[in-house]
Amino acid sequence: MLTGLHIVIMGGDARQIEVIRKLSELGAKISLVGYEQLDHSFTGAVKEKIDEINWQEIDAIILPVAGTSLDGEIDTIFSNEHIRIDENKISKTPPHCTIYSGITNTYLTKITQKAGRKLELIFDRNDVAIYNSIPTVEGIIMLVIQNTDFTIHGSKTVVLGFGRNGMTISRVFHGLGAKLKVGARNAEHIARIEEMGLDSFHLNDLEEFVKDADIVINTIPHLVVTANVISKMPHHTLIIDIASKPGGTDFRYAKKRGIKAILTPSLPGIVAPKTAGQILANVLVELLHDDLLKRKGNVK
Amino acid sequence: MLTGLHIVIMGGDARQIEVIRKLSELGAKISLVGYEQLDHSFTGAVKEKIDEINWQEIDAIILPVAGTSLDGEIDTIFSNEHIRIDENKISKTPPHCTIYSGITNTYLTKITQKAGRKLELIFDRNDVAIYNSIPTVEGIIMLVIQNTDFTIHGSKTVVLGFGRNGMTISRVFHGLGAKLKVGARNAEHIARIEEMGLDSFHLNDLEEFVKDADIVINTIPHLVVTANVISKMPHHTLIIDIASKPGGTDFRYAKKRGIKAILTPSLPGIVAPKTAGQILANVLVELLHDDLLKRKGNVK
Amino acid sequence: MLTGLHIVIMGGDARQIEVIRKLSELGAKISLVGYEQLDHSFTGAVKEKIDEINWQEIDAIILPVAGTSLDGEIDTIFSNEHIRIDENKISKTPPHCTIYSGITNTYLTKITQKAGRKLELIFDRNDVAIYNSIPTVEGIIMLVIQNTDFTIHGSKTVVLGFGRNGMTISRVFHGLGAKLKVGARNAEHIARIEEMGLDSFHLNDLEEFVKDADIVINTIPHLVVTANVISKMPHHTLIIDIASKPGGTDFRYAKKRGIKAILTPSLPGIVAPKTAGQILANVLVELLHDDLLKRKGNVK
Amino acid sequence: MLTGLHIVIMGGDARQIEVIRKLSELGAKISLVGYEQLDHSFTGAVKEKIDEINWQEIDAIILPVAGTSLDGEIDTIFSNEHIRIDENKISKTPPHCTIYSGITNTYLTKITQKAGRKLELIFDRNDVAIYNSIPTVEGIIMLVIQNTDFTIHGSKTVVLGFGRNGMTISRVFHGLGAKLKVGARNAEHIARIEEMGLDSFHLNDLEEFVKDADIVINTIPHLVVTANVISKMPHHTLIIDIASKPGGTDFRYAKKRGIKAILTPSLPGIVAPKTAGQILANVLVELLHDDLLKRKGNVK
């Protein structure tokens, strides 16, 4: 239970609903900032204006997964108001108060540091990255089906990178019957790929392995799908690149050569906002429970 | 090789392109009826008007997968002309000439019988139904992803029927991490479901098993998802029904209760026309080779 | 519940214990013939000599899975006595009395026919064959591990036949990471093999496909692994043949060429007698319930 | 190619044969010490007595996977002679000479350090641990089949630890149809277990999860299967513990309670010496190639 915690949830999208639902179920007191247009109501949750918040009694602030803009603005899809967070507000909270965000930027890092408050980045966690790989791969599947006239089953598919997303994508596409080759550079990854019954190759040999690829899925956040590599692909190859902007593909060259290449946006919130929200909610509850509740106890 | 065969291909959609490509590669002489607007040209294939065909030298007639209308009209997406097949035309062909269609109707069955020509129905074959289950399941996946806000992974999914499509759907959804229950009525199916590591239930107990279902996929071409069954489902359940029209769901009741239920059109030609065409092409080649070429030999 | 049924269980091995346990749990009255040395006692089950049985009140006779010898002898591992069944004894039972056996022979078929009693063969059922394929494949795995110095994972494995056992073996060996090729002769099987993401070949091409095989597993009860085929295999190939005697392998030639070939005995009762017994018990209960109880009702 | 390298292979078991075969194929010059009784001969490989070795020209020394005894003795199954390695011999090699062993002990670490030579431990590598997890899991399967009277399929199986071996074991037992629960303590492992479609639990709750376990497989090299945990298991539970000696099980208590618990020896060399040897050979070749050949070049 989270009884006794007072939490501010500021801005966000459909995913935040699941967070509110869960925290409400567990008995937290919740102040919702930027939620005027939310229909649904939750036990223990009250819609408030940012100026009405009594920061002295706040134990945690939950920001949207995207954090803030570079000048502290916070996005919300449930209100037309402008919401801003700054050092001043944070400083008023008790010392154990923790700020939760998906990612950070120089602004957010600076104001929390100056205020001396803990900033917890949800998307830095391996477990969250792995859980999010699940909606991500379903988004990739949808994109591939929509953008090809052949089935995934039986299609020659190259996956690049075998990190938290690469392993999930490989496992799932293999299960769908794709003829898979997974490219990695590190010996441990190669071993695990083979153990899972998949075919591996070293990234050094990438040019060789795209020669008859129907689908190439990149997860590596560095330019690996270069013009050189693209020039070896057949014309019908579809490139899906999920790596964070600007991706790992030479999109300009792909376009020039007439090869369809898609840099995906962040997929979990799009294809499965409810699941993506539950992932956040579960981790937040764990963090609030294991870390914050203990520290709050100590502080007093 | 199919050298020496003269084949008429009448009407059809994108799938027929793969058929033409394959027969052309194998050396058949091809007359294309209803293809004026087709850009691509294939060795050995000539666009002709139906009245130009010299029926006496035709070994095979390939109709669209949907066959003919009840008065003999043939659909084509590559022409605006009206094309019609009748007993008269068929009768002019040599006795060994075979008519290939996906499915039949009273008209098509009657004219081929009267003319004494063999009518081969591609979609009656188990192998074709199994191959087609592959693009079908990919279409179902796409529909489910598009129509839910949660992931397939982890969602409670009920599959009804364990025939040619039910087995494929079950295998693939299990691989995607769905929490699967497969309903069947026959002991052999139940045994195979269990052997594959899936959970089975008897269709008699269906009402019990939909109580917490997130997704229900029906393959049974009989009314099994009755009003009674639907009334037991949670509100967010998504029903996908692939059974041939009118499906196996009480769609009227589902609508009344606000439960989303989709009767899918034929998915292979929509989600993966190239693969669907290759499936047809492969089977046609086998049939032309094993059956027709032999009979033609005998006849002479 | 099976209350009200009086059942004679005659002879058998460890598997029969599970049958007795289940029937006892369900309230049947049981007479055990050939079980003097069985330690365990079960509610409602009484050890009796065959001459003490009052056949007039017997509803069902359960024989061992192997049935009888050609002169009516029944094997038991729980007694040193000789037990024999004959037409005379069976004739004394009421008309609805049913005889259950795994398999039959000319003797057993004749005496039941003459007595006009129903003989139900458990091993003829598809569901039983599929359930039994599970302990069978585990036995095959054990034999392969014991008889090779390499792992199943990564080894080139050829499975022959895609019936009730072939499908299970293929699925499981694929899961273990074997590089699998499955040989079949029928188009529906080939389609299913491909759909499951495995590689298929037509049995006509068998000689080609064994050329680099590490392991060959045959399920076809006809001579398919001929001297010709064996002569194409590398020396280290291991042949496991589960087909019923005399198997589908030219064992004499394999021996001559120094290739290890094993004709397996019936594996379920050996590797997993408890599971094998439960399979029998479950089916027997279903049969006794659905069929016998109804007929008994009708008869009276 | 390894042409130009002179390598001493000292002692070992069947696995070393694969190492010799591979190095020989790649053109290395090989001195075999402790191989008098080896029948087979390999190009470029010469059997020598340890005193005949000209250490000044040796580029690499390959010890058995077990390394040396605490006084420098080296085991071999191909000779009755005693072989010993010491600082003196190693010191005579050129500075780039590298010693390869599976594991080390105080003696081996000391003599290589004193001599200032690089000691490379093959079994410390993640890739080797993952490759070796493959024969290990096949050994576990064999042990489970031999020590139970039920099938792995359908049996309630608990795997403890989700490291390099735990992941492989979980994947494979799931594929075999076991009803799996995987216990781990770290959030990333729990996430991956769930992503793979398996059920996870936190090790803190272990006592709860063994209550109906048929099979418990431990990979954690710490006492986790305590007397308390064992006291919660049913009598028929089989415990397989692969963790390095003394394992993670209270074997004394298990025995007292009559629960079968097996501390496995190192399985790869036993169940699949050829594969285990190839794993070693592949890694050695990579190391000799990427590291040694380069350093040798630099040194000169």
Ligand SMILES: NC(=O)c1ccc[n+]([C@@H]2O[C@H](COP(=O)([O-])OP(=O)(O)OC[C@H]3O[C@@H](n4cnc5c(N)ncnc54)[C@H](OP(=O)(O)O)[C@@H]3O)[C@@H](O)[C@H]2O)c1
């Ligand atoms: N669009 C979406 O919906 C979405 C969803 C999730 C993630 N993402 C993005 O996808 C990317 C991958 O995420 P992840 O969680 O899978 O990350 P990850 O676990 O760090 O995996 C990254 C992989 O890339 C490899 N790699 C990194 N730098 C490399 C280089 N220079 N050359 C070759 N390989 C390199 C890594 O291999 P080594 O171990 O050898 O370094 C690893 O296999 C990130 O950019 C992430 O932001 C996007």
Ligand SMILES: NC(=O)c1ccc[n+]([C@@H]2O[C@H](COP(=O)([O-])OP(=O)(O)OC[C@H]3O[C@@H](n4cnc5c(N)ncnc54)[C@H](OP(=O)(O)O)[C@@H]3O)[C@@H](O)[C@H]2O)c1
């Ligand atoms: N929309 C699409 O894209 C698409 C694609 C492919 C197929 N389809 C349609 O999907 C349906 C299934 O195709 P299929 O190839 O899988 O057929 P199938 O192999 O014949 O399987 C049908 C299944 O339904 C069961 N069934 C039939 N009648 C039943 C009844 N009265 N009660 C309970 N179970 C019953 C059968 O079980 P028993 O063995 O016990 O009879 C079998 O498991 C067909 O209508 C087909 O036209 C649609």
Ligand SMILES: NC(=O)c1ccc[n+]([C@@H]2O[C@H](COP(=O)([O-])OP(=O)(O)OC[C@H]3O[C@@H](n4cnc5c(N)ncnc54)[C@H](OP(=O)(O)O)[C@@H]3O)[C@@H](O)[C@H]2O)c1
């Ligand atoms: N040792 C054991 O523990 C054990 C356990 C279980 C079963 N068995 C034995 O294993 C064998 C297979 O059992 P099952 O239940 O899998 O049988 P099944 O379902 O009938 O399968 C037999 C397979 O063999 C094929 N086949 C039959 N005759 C053929 C021929 N002349 N040429 C090519 N293919 C042929 C069938 O294909 P088509 O459909 O094309 O005919 C089918 O794929 C039986 O002999 C059974 O007694 C032994």
Ligand SMILES: NC(=O)c1ccc[n+]([C@@H]2O[C@H](COP(=O)([O-])OP(=O)(O)OC[C@H]3O[C@@H](n4cnc5c(N)ncnc54)[C@H](OP(=O)(O)O)[C@@H]3O)[C@@H](O)[C@H]2O)c1
């Ligand atoms: N008998 C054989 O044939 C054989 C073969 C291979 C390996 N082994 C032995 O098996 C063991 C596992 O090998 P591995 O390669 O899988 O090792 P690994 O990758 O290090 O995995 C060990 C696992 O144990 C967990 N763990 C370690 N200490 C723990 C503790 N105090 N409490 C809870 N969990 C703990 C680790 O989780 P964290 O990440 O949370 O620490 C990890 O999941 C080793 O002892 C190895 O020598 C034996």
